[in-house]
Amino acid sequence: MRADPWRALLMLVAACYGLVQLVAVGPGMGLGWDETVYVSQVDPRVPAAEFIAPRARGITLIVAPVTMVTSSTDVLRVYLCLLSALALYGSFGTWLRLRSGAVVPLAALLFGSLWLTLFYGNEVMPNLWVALGAVAAVGFFLRCTRPDGGRADVVPPDGGRGGAAGPDGGRGALVGLAVCVAAVALLRPPDSLWLVLPLALALAWPGRRRLSVLLALVAGLVVGWADWIVEAYVRFGGLLARWHAAGAANETGLHFSLPDHAQALNGPLLCRPPGDCGPAEPSWVLWWSAIPVLVLLGLYASRRADSLLPAVVAGSLAAPYIFLVGYAAPRFLLPTYALLAFPIAHGAVGLLGRTRGRAPRWAVACLVTAGFLAHLTLQAGTLGAIVAPRLAKREGDALVARALEGLGVRPPCLVYGEQAVKIAYRMGCAGHTVLTWPGQSDLPAPVRDAAAAGQQVVAVDRGRPVPAPFLLTWERRHLPDVRPGQWSAYVPR
Incomplete structure (x- = not known):
């Protein structure tokens, strides 16, 4: 099956994502504290707020085209709605050269329907953009390194149910990989290290030893980190001093904040003392507990080493926020959710495709549909509870x-x-x-x-x-x- 129908479906998912943002969150929400700090850096009409050591200026570059012209928050929200919808399409679209079939549009739908993704789509915060950059980076990496590449115009052996097809390891994919790594580093420099680490280790996999890919990863890090490093010497007394100041501000060290992340699932935007996030909600804990089960199901359904990479990178990006940061915010795990959407979608498509007989196929389809509707209900209820008080x-x-x-x-x-x-x-x-x-x-x-x-x-x-x-x-x-x-x-x- 040709990729065009699935690309059109991905476009529809992205358009719906932008539309739901406009309707459910709306352009009328004022700026939060962190947003104000970022926007004030590039708004010539106001004094710049204090820019502390952990922050990076990538998100200010994203909003600068609007804030340099107008201070209207409504215009900024609409701009970010449109831009995040385009970015959702572009980042997941890199995978259409790797996975024909419904896997990519379904993965985009799963990620785009999260209350977190909808809420932060038009917020001036870096985490969603890191997530989309990580999705695109892993997609470009696989296109650069897979022995069979990822041509969408060749039908894979599995008949288009999510497998790969044809070669695609050209210069464009290398440039795309370097640009995505640089973008993530501009947005959140430490996150880029946890993104690149498993990708660099994956180059040791048989058939993937490619110096050009390693150089693209290194070039992306160098370009993306340059601004943060230069500012460290200009404003913070050097790179080491800024690193220590950033660690103190973020309470870095050995921690185990998984229980805090569980408490933050239903909507507290920040679980950090002296704030009280309350107990973890059972419905959200059940939703969270289903993720590793669905990921394992997807990995079993694909049985490909390439399908394992998004899950490994997702775990790498989650590790510092669970083991090295002493508090939780649900947005911290956005990159993890974005990458885990691929094995989950692969599992759902594989489960439907391998069912034999009319009755079992209908039973599985009903089960998958019921699970997705429950997911949407939970996300919609939480989004409404988050938006109204804010x-x-x-x-x-x-x-x-x-x-x-x-x-x-x-x-x-x-x-x-x-x-x-x-x-x-x-x-x-x-x-x-x-x-x-x-x-x-x-x-x-x-x-x-x-x-x-x-x-x-x-x-x-x-x-x-x-x-x-x-x-x-x-x-x-x-x-x-x-x-x-x-x-x-x-x-x-």
């Missing part, structure tokens, strides 16, 4: 910003306190968010420096008595029209 909270940030402007706060200014970075961005001010208010009566360094520079300073807090001793001498203004919460602003007398 829409309200981020609208609250806009209300606080308007209230502060009503008090006469104008740039140049500093907003200090709870959610301050997000509020300040809407006002064109500098911002400094505090998770724990200082206990001393002296002015905090950001406030002192802003006052010395002649900037107007305002502190904001939600729902507490005077949150810090240094605010006792400041004038307190209640912001009665701001919801949710009971916000107060503090201005120096």
Whole structure:
């Protein structure tokens, strides 16, 4: 069977992915804290927020074409919806030269239907783009190294149920591999190491010893890491100093955070003290537990060494977040889910294709359909539960910003306190968010420096008595029209 029908089906999956984002998440959600930090780096209308050592600037390059022109969050959301849909098609499309049949569109559908993939499709966060870059990188790697390559116009021996066909190890695949590795390194440099490690080891597999592929991997790492390394010497005192600072910020070391990831499955966007993510939900634990079973089923159905590589790379990308980072966020595992979609899809297609007889085939089809519908129901319910409160909270940030402007706060200014970075961005001010208010009566360094520079300073807090001793001498203004919460602003007398 020719690849064109499956490419058209993949296009349909990508189009539906973008459309569901627009409908379910919508362009109206304001920026989160991390998003504001990234966007402020390339928005010429606002001061750049503090850019700490672990962050990388790849995601800022993605949003720069929009933020350089307009500060409209709605325009940015629509742009990212369209771009992520195109990226979903492009990354999974690299596999159509390797797997004819329904495997690739089904894998894209499985990944694209995750609440995580839908929620982060139009968020200014790097993890989804790392996932799509990893999918494309593994696809290009296999096209470069497989003895039989991956021509889509040759019918494989399995009749088009997900096998491979014809040779495709040309220069274009090598360039694609290097570009994808570089993109992942630009987005999250440490993730690129865990992506390249199993790929480099796979070159030792019989029939895959190719110096050109190894050079493409190394070139991608060098290009992708260059910006992070240069900035380390410019702003952080050297590469080693930045690496240590990044490790301290991310609480790196020997950990076992798998239980934290289980608690984060149903939607807390960050499970990190002092926040409480609550217990793990049984329905999500059941969904999670089914993944390794389905992966093993897919590996058994394909019985090819090439089918093992996506699962190995998925495990490699998950390892640092489970064993080396002391907290959890569901977005950390997006690259793992993206790559595991391939063996799971292969297992489903293989199970349907190998069933003999009308009754067993219908029974298996009903079982697969029921499982997929249960998956969609779980994802849709969680997405709705995630989006609604965040829409309200981020609208609250806009209300606080308007209230502060009503008090006469104008740039140049500093907003200090709870959610301050997000509020300040809407006002064109500098911002400094505090998770724990200082206990001393002296002015905090950001406030002192802003006052010395002649900037107007305002502190904001939600729902507490005077949150810090240094605010006792400041004038307190209640912001009665701001919801949710009971916000107060503090201005120096």
